[in-house]
Amino acid sequence: MRLFLPTSLSLALFLFLAMPVKADWLNFRGPHGSGYAPDITTTVGELSAQTLAWKVTLPGRGLGSPVVVGERIFVTAASGPEQQQLHLLCFSVKDGTALWERRFWATGRTMSHNKTNVAAPTPASDGERIYALYSSNDLICVDLEGNLVWMRGLTLDYPNASNSLGMASSPIVVGDTLVAQIENDSESFAAGFDLVTGVNKWKLDRPKSANWTSPTVLHKDGEAIVALQSSDGILGLLPSTGSSVFTIPGGASTIPSAAASGDELFIPANGITVVKLGASGEEPRKIWNQSNQRPGTPSVLVAGEKLFLINNAGVLTCANRASGEVLWEMRLKGPFSGSPVAGGDGKLYLFSEQGVGQVVDSSGEKGVVLSEIELGETILSTASLDDGALYIRSDGHLWKFAKK
Amino acid sequence: MKRFLLSLSLSFSFFFGFAAHAEPWTSPVEQLRKVGPEGAGNTEAAAAWNALTALGPEMLVPVLTAMQGASPLARNWMGTAVETVFDRALAAKTAMPGEAIEAFVLNREHEPNARRLAFELYARLSPEEAAALVPGFADDPSPALRRDAVAKLLEDGRAQLESGDQSKSLATLKAALDAAREVDQIDAVTKLLREKLAQKVDLPKHFGFLSHWHLIAPFDNTGRAGFDRVFSPEQTIQLDAEYTGKEGKPVKWQAYATPDDYGKVDFNQPFGPIKEVAGYAYTEFQAAEARDAQIRLGCKNAWKVWFNGELLFGRDEYHRGQRIDQYSLPVKLKQGKNTILVKACQNEQTQDWTVQWEFQLRVCDATGTAILATDRQPTPEKAAPARRRPAKSE
Numbered sequence: 001m002r003l004f005l006p007t008s009l010s011l012a013l014f015l016f017l018a019m020p021v022k023a024d025w026l027n028f029r030g031p032h033g034s035g036y037a038p039d040i041t042t043t044v045g046e047l048s049a050q051t052l053a054w055k056v057t058l059p060g061r062g063l064g065s066p067v068v069v070g071e072r073i074f075v076t077a078a079s080g081p082e083q084q085q086l087h088l089l090c091f092s093v094k095d096g097t098a099l100w101e102r103r104f105w106a107t108g109r110t111m112s113h114n115k116t117n118v119a120a121p122t123p124a125s126d127g128e129r130i131y132a133l134y135s136s137n138d139l140i141c142v143d144l145e146g147n148l149v150w151m152r153g154l155t156l157d158y159p160n161a162s163n164s165l166g167m168a169s170s171p172i173v174v175g176d177t178l179v180a181q182i183e184n185d186s187e188s189f190a191a192g193f194d195l196v197t198g199v200n201k202w203k204l205d206r207p208k209s210a211n212w213t214s215p216t217v218l219h220k221d222g223e224a225i226v227a228l229q230s231s232d233g234i235l236g237l238l239p240s241t242g243s244s245v246f247t248i249p250g251g252a253s254t255i256p257s258a259a260a261s262g263d264e265l266f267i268p269a270n271g272i273t274v275v276k277l278g279a280s281g282e283e284p285r286k287i288w289n290q291s292n293q294r295p296g297t298p299s300v301l302v303a304g305e306k307l308f309l310i311n312n313a314g315v316l317t318c319a320n321r322a323s324g325e326v327l328w329e330m331r332l333k334g335p336f337s338g339s340p341v342a343g344g345d346g347k348l349y350l351f352s353e354q355g356v357g358q359v360v361d362s363s364g365e366k367g368v369v370l371s372e373i374e375l376g377e378t379i380l381s382t383a384s385l386d387d388g389a390l391y392i393r394s395d396g397h398l399w400k401f402a403k404k
Numbered sequence: 405m406k407r408f409l410l411s412l413s414l415s416f417s418f419f420f421g422f423a424a425h426a427e428p429w430t431s432p433v434e435q436l437r438k439v440g441p442e443g444a445g446n447t448e449a450a451a452a453w454n455a456l457t458a459l460g461p462e463m464l465v466p467v468l469t470a471m472q473g474a475s476p477l478a479r480n481w482m483g484t485a486v487e488t489v490f491d492r493a494l495a496a497k498t499a500m501p502g503e504a505i506e507a508f509v510l511n512r513e514h515e516p517n518a519r520r521l522a523f524e525l526y527a528r529l530s531p532e533e534a535a536a537l538v539p540g541f542a543d544d545p546s547p548a549l550r551r552d553a554v555a556k557l558l559e560d561g562r563a564q565l566e567s568g569d570q571s572k573s574l575a576t577l578k579a580a581l582d583a584a585r586e587v588d589q590i591d592a593v594t595k596l597l598r599e600k601l602a603q604k605v606d607l608p609k610h611f612g613f614l615s616h617w618h619l620i621a622p623f624d625n626t627g628r629a630g631f632d633r634v635f636s637p638e639q640t641i642q643l644d645a646e647y648t649g650k651e652g653k654p655v656k657w658q659a660y661a662t663p664d665d666y667g668k669v670d671f672n673q674p675f676g677p678i679k680e681v682a683g684y685a686y687t688e689f690q691a692a693e694a695r696d697a698q699i700r701l702g703c704k705n706a707w708k709v710w711f712n713g714e715l716l717f718g719r720d721e722y723h724r725g726q727r728i729d730q731y732s733l734p735v736k737l738k739q740g741k742n743t744i745l746v747k748a749c750q751n752e753q754t755q756d757w758t759v760q761w762e763f764q765l766r767v768c769d770a771t772g773t774a775i776l777a778t779d780r781q782p783t784p785e786k787a788a789p790a791r792r793r794p795a796k797s798e
Binding site: 081082100101102103104105107109111112113146147148149150151152153156157159160162163164165184185186193194196197198199200208210 | 439441442443444446447449450453454457476477479480481483484485487488491517551586588704717719720721722724725726727730731
């Protein structure tokens with residue numbers, strides 16, 4: 001049967017496709033899972049009562065970042081005395097109106113350290129569906145309207161896959177695969193899941209060691225390669241098959257995640273180690289290492305030509321990405337559990353554990369704090385950016401700041 | 405409204421009594437019950453979920469009812485379908501089967517989480533009527549419903565204490581303790597009873613912790629290899645036997661009783677804070693009757709548990725945290741003697757938070773209610789705090 005599109009419909013479709021694409025924030029640390037969104041050239045710039053667009057109450061704590069798809073924003077939470085009630089919520093970007101909520105009972109273990117929470121991982125999206133992973137290893141897929149597409153109880157399938165301190169690694173969609181690291185001291189694995197059915201496309205054993213880092217995505221010759229970080233180092237693999245592409249031995253941090261930028265990976269390993277992917281069949285080449293640059297809990301950020309690290313004392317270090325040379329340092333109001341994110345205008349956004357939001361202009365010879373706001377709530381999460389807007393979740397609320 | 409309820413009641417009967425007469429939710433519910441491991445049945449379940457959520461509120465009680473006996477995943481599919489339909493109907497101000505939902509909540513034969521969900525839906529329809537149901541949940545088999553009743557008793561007991569009515573407060577807080585099954589509430593009630601009303605509370609008995617054991621250690625766990633290694637106590641239990649332990653030293657079983665409120669069995673007490681070792685704890689449990697039960701364990705060391713000679717589960721995680729009821733292991737108690745063997749392994753870490761070499765274990769039913777052995781011994785008395793030795797200058 002031939003498909004025939006009426007002329008008016010074709011024209012509408014053409015106009016739709018020709019429209020500027022709104023920047024979505026689809027997973028932990030946005031594009032490539034690395035925290036830098038060069039396409040968002042105008043960020044909110046100021047965090048203040050004047051730029052606070054709205055805030056809504058959340059039904060439970062969580063550390064996962066909001067995910068933005070079009071005019072909708074998605075966030076997870078966990079509640080109940082044992083955190084056994086899982087929430088997936090959808091709000092309107094425009095005014096914070098609650099559009100829908102889905103609740104689930106955790107099917108896996110919900111124990112975690114008091115500081116963290118079962119809703120620690122950030123959901124991921126491919127623009128059509130939301131994939132929400134919880135520390136209980138419940139992995140749930142819904143469409144943008146909240147219709148259930150599939151569910152997995154990974155602890156039901158793999159009973160020793162859990163961490164009594166809590167899991168926190170966030171999944172990411174790469175091509176037609178959802179990649180997740182379910183890494184812990186016991187039944188440790190990473191897997192690629194079919195986006196439509198939720199079945200395993202591949203599953204591979206991982207180091208038996210607790211690991212809270214999240215996958216990042218490198219690109220080489222038009223091909224996406226997922227970097228899995230662990231106490232063993234880095235494993236690069238093809239997302240659709242799980243086939244190994246390269247390994248970088250020598251160990252790496254299990255808390256802050258690496259940042260990918262094209263074919264370069266900035267790894268929290270022995271301080272900071274930077275590698276560049278080689279030609280097919282070749283192992284990555286080390287570009288530089290600075291053993292005295294040690295990130296704390298926040299992940300590494302590479303924005304343009306600069307590399308940013310935050311240590312556990314709240315000192316933000318800006319270094320030359322090509323050489324590792326320190327350009328400037330400044331002490332911020334820390335400590336930080338969430339990671340910095342940046343747009344194409346060189347502005348960095350960070351929120352301290354005490355709920356102090358800070359905007360740092362990194363475009364000059366020194367860092368300058370442009371604005372600061374005290375939200376009065378614990379914040380252990382990472383902000384999500386949108387054109388002229390920023391979203392952050394605190395223990396009790398989801399906040400939107402928007403450029404006036 | 406009555407006609408609606410009659411229709412609902414008939415639908416309900418047809419669903420469970422006459423399978424041949426398929427209601428619109430019958431087939432989708434059957435499909436949801438088929439979801440299996442590793443994503444099996446997800447595609448069909450999504451279609452079934454869409455079919456269910458296209459229905460009106462007449463599906464609410466039948467689907468809640470169908471959660472009985474369904475797998476945890478299937479219950480989640482059904483529960484979200486119920487909430488989705490309810491939310492839409494509420495927003496559209498469609499007539500709701502409020503009385504049927506209330507009846508579902510009050511029927512203790514239904515699945516506990518389904519009843520909790522139904523209660524929350526009912527509270528959104530009729531908040532005052534729902535609140536009036538709460539005191540009746542104090543002996544409810546659903547822990548999630550019981551929790552609300554305990555919270556109310558706690559609140560009342562506190563208020564009575566503050567108003568100076570100690571006898572009333574004592575009665576209320578004792579009722580709260582009898583009803584409480586969750587650790588935070590038990591702790592809160594116990595604190596008030598002990599500190600404000602000078603009452604003795606036998607927490608190990610309340611929880612059903614096993615306080616009397618036989619211990620043997622140390623066996624070798626160098627390089628964490630002892631977790632998988634089969635030492636003699638795993639092959640046979642002979643309490644008067646002597647074995648060769650770590651570094652060739654002889655090891656023997658010894659009796660051990662813990663006075664700890666939360667039943668902690670501490671290997672460090674008899675054996676010292678040693679590292680890279682494995683130990684075993686053995687006890688017997690005399691059951692009044694054959695029945696379903698749970699062994700609930702808390703342990704921050706690598707562990708294995710055998711029940712009546714069969715390995716229930718094992719986990720090789722070290723020092724990531726411990727809490728009461730960290731692991732729930734379903735068992736079938738035999739009438740009379742049942743045996744429990746625990747293996748607890750200590751690793752090589754030397755940080756101060758890796759000293760613990762211990763576990764806590766209780767026997768209870770699925771609601772967390774203690775099942776006590778017929779020959780349960782009294783909880784050991786806590787040793788009096790050691791007297792401070794006077795400083796030389798005193």
